Amino acid sequence: MxxxxxxxxxxxxxxxxxxxxxxxxxxxxxxxxxxxxxxxxxxxxxxxxxxxxxxxxxxxxxxxxxxxxxxxxxxxxxxxxxxxxxxxxxxxxxxxxxxxxxxxxxxxxxxxxxxxxxxxxxxxxxxxxxxxxxxxxxxxxxxxxxxxxxxxxxxxxxxxxxxxxxxxxxxxxxxxxxxxxxxxxxxxxxxxxxxxxxxxxxxxxxxxxxxxxxxxxxxxxxxxxxxxxxxxxxxxxxxxxxxxxxxxxxxxxxxxxxxxxxGGKAPAVVLKDADVKHAAGKIIQGMVMHHGQICMSTDRIVVVQDVAEELISQLKTALATTFAGKQGVAVSRKQAKRGQALLLRAQAAGARFIVGDASLNAEETSLTPTIVTDVKRTDEIFHEEIFSPAAILTVVKDEAEAIQVANDTTYGLNAAVHSRNVLNAIRVAQQIEAGQVHICETTGYDEQTLPIGxxxxxxxxxxxxxxxxxxxxxxxxxxxxxxxxxxxxxxxxx
Missing domain, CATH: 3.40.605.10 (Aldehyde Dehydrogenase; Chain A, domain 1)
Incomplete structure (x- = not known):
């Protein structure tokens, strides 16, 4: 032993x-x-x-x-x-x-x-x-x-x-x-x-x-x-x-x-021609896996306004069904409370919870999966890796703004793009500043034959x-x- x-x-x-x-x-x-x-x-x-x-x-x-x-x-x-x-x-x-x-x-x-x-x-x-x-x-x-x-x-x-x-x-x-x-x-x-x-x-x-x-x-x-x-x-x-x-x-x-x-603040970009239900499932999977304690976790959701309402509905459905209770626990109470504190400080500064409420379980070891919107650049959560089952959702007017928002971070590890048009998705992926960009997948996708960094x-x-x-x-x-x-x-x- x-x-x-x-x-x-x-x-x-x-x-x-x-x-x-x-x-x-x-x-x-x-x-x-x-x-x-x-x-x-x-x-x-x-x-x-x-x-x-x-x-x-x-x-x-x-x-x-x-x-x-x-x-x-x-x-x-x-x-x-x-x-x-x-x-x-x-x-x-x-x-x-x-x-x-x-x-x-x-x-x-x-x-x-x-x-x-x-x-x-x-x-x-x-x-x-x-x-x-x-x-x-x-x-x-x-x-x-x-x-x-x-x-x-x-x-x-x-x-x-x-x-x-x-x-x-x-x-x-x-x-x-x-x-x-x-x-x-x-x-x-x-x-x-x-x-x-x-x-x-x-x-x-x-x-x-x-x-x-x-x-x-x-x-x-x-x-x-x-x-x-x-x-x-x-x-x-x-x-x-x-x-x-x-x-x-x-x-x-x-x-x-x-x-x-x-670390990373991986964006999942959802374009107007995406399979929204599929995208929502992959986003939630990337957000809650291992209590969000993965550097490649989905930390940000960037959605074009044409499909924003539908995506939010599908995110709620995915959390309530396929991924209900799948977030697990944090490595420590300190880590669980850190994620909660980031969310609550953003809420106090004017952000809104659209999924979840940033509550902890009775043992204070697990954070309720939470998606927050209306986050400002001055909010700590905008810059800090959340490292919990939570994400920031930002609605943008078009593809060009989606790329700009996806790149508006000092990090550049992983990202995802959701679109039914593969050529268009590749073109967007090429403009995202990240070591790995995955089309119609979770931000955390990895294979042993692929370079990662x-x-x-x-x-x-x-x-x-x-x-x-x-x-x-x-x-x-x-x-x-x-x-x-x-x-x-x-x-x-x-």
């Missing part, structure tokens, strides 16, 4: 370096509370900057060996680990539900989506690491362009898609030949440790993945110690734009490249399959010149 025994008999998620659990100190325990069980279910051991340094040192030692591994060794490790994760599916489901309060369906989706993603990454290792022989102008010369792993990678995943985002974050660097320091989320440390345990079960070399976590008050110092460490050569962060700015500033301070997938304040770089592998490879050029035929390229010698 992922646990060790704490000084007072507590179940504790340890820090693991070189495949071994570090001794637990009772003054550095992080309580992990389950919102579904309304209690602390276990603890995690919080790291220090000194421990972070040990993890990075270990990753460097492992990298020096792993970078010489063959594409077959890397591929087979990912495939064996994926098989083990699938065989532990029930265990992973139980742990995710306990730590994050998600529905069983979301937990099982995390398992299957991760293992499909790992197999997709594995299938691309051989050709993505293949070098090139570029054509040259200089006679008697050959240039070899190698694809090499960047080095040890710091991966900082969130809790909301606990398996997908952490597992993907490890699989691509390992497939490229890198080692990983995983800074597990303090919200779901057992889930993250269990994935690493699957790698260990599959025969992962010691130190290839070292895993630490930190309490909120320790996180800044631990993270900087890792980013500053000379062995860490790249950072992957998935989380909020606010924290992304901090990670970006730290990484630039130490000249470390960053792959970041940040953001524009604007939603980050940079791309994940999934070959696109994720490319983020952790860099080119090295080696040129060879025959002295018998090479000549001065810079003019005749004097």
């Amino acid at each position: 992922s646990f060790v025994q704490g000084p007072n008999g507590e179940q504790v998620i340890p820090i693991r370096i070189d495949g071994l659990a570090l001794p637990v100190h009772d003054a550095r325990l992080i309580p992990v509370e389950s919102v579904s069980q309304c209690k602390v279910i276990h603890y995690a051991h919080s790291a220090t900057p000194e421990i972070a340094t040990l993890a990075a040192d270990s990753s460097q030692r492992a990298f020096l060996k792993w970078k010489t591994s063959t594409h077959v060794q890397r591929r087979d490790l990912l495939l064996r680990t994926a098989d083990i994760i699938d065989s532990w599916a029930d265990r992973f489901v139980e742990v995710q539900i306990a730590e994050t309060g998600c529905f069983e369906g979301w937990a099982r989706f995390n398992v299957s989506n991760l293992t499909r993603g790992m197999r997709e990454i594995a299938s691309h290792i051989s050709h993505m690491t293949t070098g090139e022989l570029p054509p040259l102008e200089v006679p008697g010369s050959i240039v070899l362009v190698y694809k090499e792993p960047v080095g040890p990678v710091l991966v900082i995943p969130p809790w909301n898609a606990a398996m997908i985002l952490s597992g993907r974050g490890m699989a691509a660097p390992i497939g490229a030949g890198c080692s990983v320091v995983l800074k597990a989320s303090e919200m779901c440390p057992q889930t993250h440790h269990l994935i690493v345990q699957a790698y260990e079960e599959a025969g992962m070399p010691k130190g290839l993945i070292n895993i630490v976590q930190a309490a909120r008050e320790d996180a800044t110092a631990v993270t900087e110690a890792l980013i500053a460490h000379p062995s860490i050569r790249k950072v992957e962060f998935i989380g909020s734009a606010a924290v992304g700015r901090i990670i970006g500033q730290l990484s630039s301070k130490y000249l470390k490249p960053v792959l970041m997938e940040l 953001g524009t604007k304040d939603s980050g940079w770089g791309r994940n999934n399959g070959k696109y994720g592998l490319a983020e952790f490879l860099e080119e090295k050029t080696i040129s060879i010149h025959d002295p018998a035929v090479s000549k001065n390229r810079f003019g005749d010698e004097k």
